[in-house]
Amino acid sequence: AAEVLAQLHIGAPPPELFGSGDYSRCTTAPCSSASDVHIFTATAAAGALDKSTIFKVEVHGSAVYLANLKSTVTIGTGLEASDTTFEFRNPPSIMNPLMPTVQDAQHEVDALLAHLAYHPNTAPFYARHLIQRFVSSNPSPSYVLEVATAFTHGEYKGKVYSGKHGDLGAALGAVLLSSEARAAVLDLDPACGTYREPLIKVMHFMRAMGLAPKDDREVELTFLAGAIGMEPYLSETASNFYRVGFQPAGPLGEASLQAPETELLTPVNLLGFLNAMSATIDLGLSGCVSGIGSRAGFGNCGYSARLKGEHRVEAVLTWSPAGNETEAVVEELSVLLTAGRLNRNTKQVIAAAYEETLPTGRDEALHVAMELFLASAEFHVSSRNVLIPVARPPRPDKSGDGGNGYKAIVVLFMEGGSDSFNVLVPYASCMGADLYEEYSRVRGGTSTLAINKNQLDEIDVADGAQPCARFGVHAALSEVTRLYKAGDAAFVANVGPLITPVTKAQY
Known part of the structure; x- marks a missing residue:
């Protein structure tokens, strides 16, 4: 059957659809040599194998009839020895271009779906994606084969699910019950392991900590996309919120390992x-305060209202530890939030913070412990946080004005607005033009939006490096000016959406 399927690609009607006696099954020794192939010859051909012959084979439990024909497209004449010709199989078509019918269209769609469903790449494709979502971003080939086999056979380790091709239940059983999914050593x-999707982490934390609606209200989560990078029904593509083959920069990418969910691991989403x-x-x-609950009553989020508990609350966390001892509290949280995978060093840090906060109240101490768990590596990934045997180098001395090699990235969320043209202003020596005068004129003068020069702190840049050799910084940003002059700060200008199109030469 495999040889027939590899050679013949044009379908044929079942022989019984022809007139009585038009076709008969060939029973000669050559025709009977393959038990999984039935050959029917036309009576008019006197039993000979010709273009009217029909082959019957079974594919995925269904009978398939194939004509003894090939349709080949040839490009090039081949008349000269130097001529190069190319040949390829003519793509099959069920639709009659001269007399198209709805039935033919349905048959062609069915044929396409069957082709995709039974394509040899389909089972490994589904297998790998299921494993990536549930167990590991980089499954071994044997793990993928194990799941793909369950998908195509509809059974796994002696348990029959549907027994049919395309069984997602059997495939998921293989994903979760495979030794590669359950081996603790891995x-x-x-x-x-995997980096967990932000939305899954939100659901996990709320369920584990017993989030319960207040006053029987329906819980509503809002603005998730802006907070964590994911929100139901708001994926920008049909695939997902991230690319399934994403390889992050650094050691993982250098090792050709995939970590699809880490494409959402940006400072903005994490914070x-x-x-x-x-x-x-x-x-x-x-x-209120970066919350993801309903925006109803958002105006009642002031500090005084929150302090008095007058802000609108959709639901509250109801979890309470079974024990009172610090070690028992941290251990229970470890089971609920990290499946007991928290390493001993992190446990000690959380326990110490819990003990330190306990005098202010048990609830406050629990809040601190929860927040530290949410910041732990074990909460964000499904594998263990392995401690390296070598101690980390000591932190550099952060005192002084620089020169010690210490660097940090500080991310500020500005809930208001920042007028960048009143932060950094062209001041003098501007490519032969008075750009400050232009700035002031465009902004309506110093009586409206423009800032007077005597209200700006001057900074110098290298000649030719910028449009101006001297800029002015808003006087309220004197600390930024000091850092800039010390070489510890820099301005990044001309970023964001363009007001008008520009060419590369203009930029």
């Missing part, structure tokens, strides 16, 4: 997640 392999969960811990689920 938790120590940095190539195994948005931590801020949203911290707000839920401290205030309950609401729209």
Whole structure:
């Protein structure tokens, strides 16, 4: 059957659809040599194998009839010895271009779907994606084969699910019950495991900490996309919120390992997640202070209202530890939030913070412990956080004005607005033109938006490096000016959306 399927690609009607006696099954020795192939010859051909012959084979449990024909497209004449010709199989078509019918269209769609469903790449494709979502971003080939086989056979390890091709239940059973999914030793392999999707982390934390609606309200999560980078029905593509083959820069990418979910691991999304969960811990689920609750009653989010508990709360966390001892509290949180995978050093840090905060109240201490768990590596990944045997180098001395090699990235979320042209202003020596005068004129003069020169702190740049050799910084940013002059700060200008199109030469 495999040889027939490899050679013949044009379908034929079943022989019984022809007139009585038009076709008969060939029973000669050559025709009977393959038990999984039935050959029917036309009576008019006197039993000979010709273009009217029909082959019957079974594909995935269904009978398939194939004509003894080939349709080949040839490009090039081949008349001269130097002529190069190319040949390829003519793509099959069910639709009659001269007399198209709805039935033919349905048959062609069915044929296409069957082709895709039974394509040899389909099972491994589904297998790998299921494993990546549930177990590991980089499954071994044997793991993929194990799941793909369950998908195509509809059974796994003696348990029959549907027994048919395309069984997602059997495939998922193989994903979760495979030895590669359950071997604890693989938790120590940095190539195994996954970075968890932000939305899954939100759901996990809220369920584990017993989020319960207040006053029987329906819980509503809002502005998730802006906070964590994911929100139901708001994926920018049909695939997902991230690319399934994404390889992050650094050691993982250099090792050709994939970590699809880490495409969402941006400073904005990570800090948005931590801020949203911290707000839920401290205030309950609401729209206040970076919360992801309903924006109804958002105007009642002032400090005084929050302090008095007058802000609108959709739901609250109801979890309470079973024990009172610090070690028991941290251990229970470890089971609920990290499946007991928290390493001993992180446990000690959280326990110490819990003990330190306990005098201010047990609830406050629990809040601190929860927030630290949310910041732990074990909460964000499904593998273990393996401690390296070598101690980290000591932190550099951060005192002084620089020159010590210490660097840090500080991310500021500006909830208001910042007028960049009143932060950094062209001042003097501007490419032969008075750009300050232009700035002042465009802004309506110093009586409106423009800032007077005597209200600007002057800074110098290297000649030719910028349009101006001297700029002015808003006087309220004197500390930024000091850092710039010390070589510890820089301005990045001309970023963001363009007001008008520019060419490369103009830029």
